[in-house]
Amino acid sequence: MVETYTHDVIVVGGGAAGLRAAIAAVESDPQIxxxxxxxxxxxxxxxxxxxxxxxxVAREDDTLEMHAYDTVKGSDFLADQHTVEYFVEEAPKELTxxxxxxxxxxxxxxxxxxxxxxxxxxxxxxxxxxxxxxxHMLHSLFQHSxxxxxxxxxxxxxxxxxxxxxxxxxxxxxxDMRTGEMRLFRGRAVVLATGGAGKCFPFTxxxxxxTGDGMALAYRAGVGLxxxxxxxxxPTGLPGTGILITEATRGEGGYLRNADGERxxxxxxxxxxxxxxxGPRDMISRAIIQEIEAGRGxxxxxxxxxHLDLTHLGEDKIDSRLxxxxxxxxxxxxxxxxxxxxxxxxxxxxxxxxxxxxIDGATSIPGLYAAGECASVSINGAxxxxxxxxxxxxxxGARAGANAVRHAAGSAEGDEARARQQVExxxxxxxxxxxxxxxxxxxAAIRHEMQSSMESGCGVYREQGPADxxxxxxxxxxxxxxxxxxxxxxxxxxxxxxxxxxxxxMLEIAEAVAVAAAKRQESRGGHARRDFATRDDESxxxxxxVHRDAAGPRLERKDVRITRWQPEERKY
Ligand SMILES: Cc1cc2nc3c(=O)[nH]c(=O)nc-3n(C[C@H](O)[C@H](O)[C@H](O)COP(=O)(O)OP(=O)(O)OC[C@H]3O[C@@H](n4cnc5c(N)ncnc54)[C@H](O)[C@@H]3O)c2cc1C
Numbered sequence: 001m002v003e004t005y006t007h008d009v010i011v012v013g014g015g016a017a018g019l020r021a022a023i024a025a026v027e028s029d030p031q032i033x034x035x036x037x038x039x040x041x042x043x044x045x046x047x048x049x050x051x052x053x054x055x056x057v058a059r060e061d062d063t064l065e066m067h068a069y070d071t072v073k074g075s076d077f078l079a080d081q082h083t084v085e086y087f088v089e090e091a092p093k094e095l096t097x098x099x100x101x102x103x104x105x106x107x108x109x110x111x112x113x114x115x116x117x118x119x120x121x122x123x124x125x126x127x128x129x130x131x132x133x134x135x136h137m138l139h140s141l142f143q144h145s146x147x148x149x150x151x152x153x154x155x156x157x158x159x160x161x162x163x164x165x166x167x168x169x170x171x172x173x174x175x176d177m178r179t180g181e182m183r184l185f186r187g188r189a190v191v192l193a194t195g196g197a198g199k200c201f202p203f204t205x206x207x208x209x210x211t212g213d214g215m216a217l218a219y220r221a222g223v224g225l226x227x228x229x230x231x232x233x234x235p236t237g238l239p240g241t242g243i244l245i246t247e248a249t250r251g252e253g254g255y256l257r258n259a260d261g262e263r264x265x266x267x268x269x270x271x272x273x274x275x276x277x278x279g280p281r282d283m284i285s286r287a288i289i290q291e292i293e294a295g296r297g298x299x300x301x302x303x304x305x306x307h308l309d310l311t312h313l314g315e316d317k318i319d320s321r322l323x324x325x326x327x328x329x330x331x332x333x334x335x336x337x338x339x340x341x342x343x344x345x346x347x348x349x350x351x352x353x354x355x356x357x358x359i360d361g362a363t364s365i366p367g368l369y370a371a372g373e374c375a376s377v378s379i380n381g382a383x384x385x386x387x388x389x390x391x392x393x394x395x396x397g398a399r400a401g402a403n404a405v406r407h408a409a410g411s412a413e414g415d416e417a418r419a420r421q422q423v424e425x426x427x428x429x430x431x432x433x434x435x436x437x438x439x440x441x442x443x444a445a446i447r448h449e450m451q452s453s454m455e456s457g458c459g460v461y462r463e464q465g466p467a468d469x470x471x472x473x474x475x476x477x478x479x480x481x482x483x484x485x486x487x488x489x490x491x492x493x494x495x496x497x498x499x500x501x502x503x504x505x506m507l508e509i510a511e512a513v514a515v516a517a518a519k520r521q522e523s524r525g526g527h528a529r530r531d532f533a534t535r536d537d538e539s540x541x542x543x544x545x546v547h548r549d550a551a552g553p554r555l556e557r558k559d560v561r562i563t564r565w566q567p568e569e570r571k572y
Contacts, residue, residue, distance in 0.1 A: 002423045003176075003183045004416070007035040007152065008408045010172055010187035011401070012159050012214060014042030016134075016390060017372025018193030019141040020397030021404070025191075026148045028402045029409070033150045035185050037174055039158045039209065039498075042142050046195050046207045047393070050134025051246035051324060053126035054390035056091035058113050062123050064088045069565060071388060074120040074280050075381025076525035076535065077567035078227065078543065078560055083359050085563065087379045087388075087395050094394040095127050103140040104129050116321075117251040118387045120280035120572075124251075126387040131246055131324040137390060157183060158498055159213065161426045162190065162221045162368065163419045169367040170414035172217075173423040175430065177498065180491025182427035184420055188411050189367045189404035192218060192355060193397060196373040199502075200510040201348040201458075202451035205237055205244035214374040216505035218355045219512065223363045224545035224556065226376040228509075229516035230352035230526045232384055233285040233460050237347025238332050239302035245325055245344055247386045249310055249337075250277040252321050256288070257307045257341060258296035264306075273572040280572070282383045282526045285346035289460050292345075300343060307341035314338075346460055350389065352380040352526060353513070356545050356558070361400025367407050371400035378543070381560075382525020434497050435489025441480045443499050447506070450477055454510050458517050463530045467518035474511040475552070481507055512546040515553045519544060537567050 011022045014036055022034045038045070057067050067088040072079050099105055099113075105127050106114040115124040129136040145151050154174070161173040163184065171186040194214025198206025219225055235256070236245040250256075256277055258264050265276045270287035272279025279287075288306050291297060297304030310318060310325075315338045318326055322337075329335045329342050355370035357363050357377050363370060371377070372393040379392055450473075457470025481504060488496040522536035523529050543558040 001181065002420055002427065003181065004186060004420065005035060005183065006186040007033045008187060009034045009189045009191065009404045010185045011036045011191045011193060012172060013045070013193035013195065013372070014038035014153070015045030015047040015193060015195055015372060016137060016141060016393035017397035018191070019145050020394050021191045021193055021371055021401030022151045023141070023145055023148070024398040024401030025405045026150045028405050032405050032408070033152065035152050035154060035187065037154045037157045037159055037172065037185055039156065039177070041155045043138060045138065046210055047134045047138045047390070049207065050137070050390055051131045051244060052118065052248040052251070053116060053128035053133050053387045054095055054137065055118065055121065055126050055385070055387040056095045056391055057088065057125055058092060058115050058127065059124065062125050066122055067091070067125060070121050071379060071385055072565045073570055074383055074385040076383055076570055077541070078381030078524060080378035080561040081563040081565060082561050083377055084379050086359060087392065090395040091391045094391060094398065098137060098140055098394065101140045101144040103136050106130060116248055117278055118385065119247055119250065119278050119284070120385040126251065128248065131248055131322050133390065154185070158501065159217065160430065160501060161422070162217050163422050164221055164365065165414050165418050167366065168411065168414065169365055170419050173426045177493055180494055182423055182430070184423040186413065186416065186419060188408035188413060189369065191361070191400050191404050192368070192370040192374055193372045194374045196351040197506065197509045198348050198351070200450065200506045200513065201454050203237070203242045203455070204348040205234060205242055206348070211502035211506050212509035213502065213505045214370065215354055216508045218363060218368065218370065219508055219548050221365060223365055223368065224356040224547050225353060225512045226356035226378070226543050226545045226558065227353035227381065228512045228546055229520050229544065230382045231348060231458060231513060232281055232350035232352060232526050233346040234281055234349035235284040235288055235346050236308050236344040238328070239300055239305050239343050239345055241332055242347045243328055243332055244347070244349065245308060245328065245342060249308060249322060249325055252317065253313055255309045256284070257309050258291045259298045260296060264291050264296070271571055275572045280383060281386060282528070285460050286528055288346055298343065303345070305343040305345040308344045309341040310337040311339060311341065350384055352376070352382065352384055360403045361396055362403060367411060369400040369404050371396045382527060430497070433484070433486060433500055434494065436484070436486050439483040439485035441483045441485060443484065443496070443503055446477050446480055447503055450474065450507060450510055454514070458513055461528050461530050462517055464518065467514060470514040471511065471518055474507060474514055478507050478511070508548070512553055516544045516546055516555065519555055541567065
């Protein structure tokens with residue numbers, strides 16, 4: 001039995017982007033009703049774990065132009081510049097609005113908003129709320145969203161398919177995880193705000209729920225995925241768990257040291273110049289790998305690492321600005337950063353790529369929008385600057401939400417019977433998976449092979465041979481996935497079934513990443529090829545968009561929009 005719920009706009013995801021989109025939708029039209037469908041309770045979205053801050057011009061010594069230029073340069077000139085210009089203009093307005101909704105930004109003594117330094121930014125422009133920024137931002141958004149009865153939440157509903165009819169999106173199919181029953185959420189516009197896909201890799205800061213579901217939903221429905229080869233490694237993750245130690249540690253003055261105690265970013269030329277520890281993430285991650293390869297790493301139980309030294313900052317500063325970092329160090333590696341340096345190594349953190357959208361968040365399917373980490377609206381290009389992403393969720397979440405309403409107002413509902421039929425067919429597919437004992441393949445085995453293959457072919461450094469090998473492995477794994485065996489036949493909270501669906505999504509996304517990485521024979525931003533070590537604007541100054549064809553992934557080129565800043569060598 002398919003239960004049907006009808007709203008004007010369906011938002012998939014309750015993180016920063018989804019909540020902002022839902023609020024913008026109801027605020028832009030007093031009649032509109034929004035369904036917010038999320039596989040977890042909104043406060044459990046990955047946004048909650050953000051530590052460092054959100055970027056927006058706030059100080060007198062800063063300008064919108066500087067923020068835009070830093071972002072474009074950080075992107076290694078692959079961002080669409082008209083989008084970046086809009087982003088920096090809206091950023092201060094969005095962060096101020098969030099304060100009015102209750103976000104407790106940290107303050108200077110004179111009462112003005114405090115800002116901290118972040119990698120690749122020329123001046124202090126990262127707003128923060130100690131080092132629990134994501135928690136406070138998400139909480140403010142969630143609380144504000146509850147003022148609107150017209151935002152109806154469907155928590156713990158897992159979306160498995162987009163309902164497309166007559167060439168336009170008509171809603172989504174979802175499993176109510178509590179009962180195992182299928183549901184049809186009908187709407188005249190859908191906003192995907194499902195976050196990133198770090199779980200395609202073995203070692204990541206990302207929560208277990210970041211499995212690229214929304215990207216896979218759009219990809220299967222025929223929308224292209226853009227800039228997928230660009231995966232951000234954050235330089236400072238804790239070995240073993242991958243737990244993030246925020247860049248704010250370096251913003252507040254922390255040092256990176258090798259086994260000899262040297263500040264290698266100062267001692268050797270890694271392209272970060274005077275910025276040293278405040279260089280961008282791609283460059284610092286590569287510097288750490290090079291130090292380890294040169295024999296200057298420190299050996300540990302989980303491989304080699306380097307040190308993040310905060311001891312010179314003093315207990316007061318650490319406790320007031322970085323209390324969470326102290327807690328994480330003590331709890332997860334038994335190191336108190338007030339007294340000893342923390343062990344760290346590069347870790348998969350963020351997907352620059354995602355669902356190909358325009359500046360409005362619109363995709364190639366009428367009525368389908370995307371925003372936040374699952375989208376590629378194209379402000380991040382080949383490398384995102386830390387603290388731009390939370391702001392991106394607000395700026396483009398709001399824009400996508402408002403545009404979804406505009407679209408909904410001018411379009412028909414679509415045929416209900418046909419929409420139901422699609423959900424029934426999807427339900428039958430899922431039913432055939434549940435407790436299907438016959439297959440010989442295990443979820444954990446395929447996931448493990450996918451993750452290690454992604455690390456070898458699409459890691460910090462890439463090369464043709466291993467990247468091609470990863471493409472072949474992923475194609476085989478997709479074949480093996482068809483023979484998956486599941487044990488749990490129950491309907492109520494069948495987490496094995498959900499894990500199987502998530503694995504299917506990750507295999508699609510991993511393949512898109514690998515295929516795009518194998519094809520881009522140059523080094524740009526987060527994509528560093530050992531065999532093509534320099535950037536090649538003549539041959540590769542374009543976005544790659546991956547399409548899912550019957551024969552496999554197909555790549556298309558898309559122009560980069562350049563408005564004011566011509567590509568130049570990226571050095572700091
Ligand atoms: C540890 C960590 C620290 C970070 N720190 C910072 C920082 O300091 N500054 C910064 O700018 N950025 C930071 N980032 C990045 C930033 O937090 C994320 O990019 C951003 O929060 C993503 O928000 P989102 O709304 O796009 O997605 P998320 O917050 O990931 O939310 C995704 C939502 O989609 C829902 N969903 C997913 N799949 C489905 C499905 N199949 N069906 C139904 N619902 C689904 C989930 O339930 C969830 O509600 C950090 C990231 C991490 C991992």
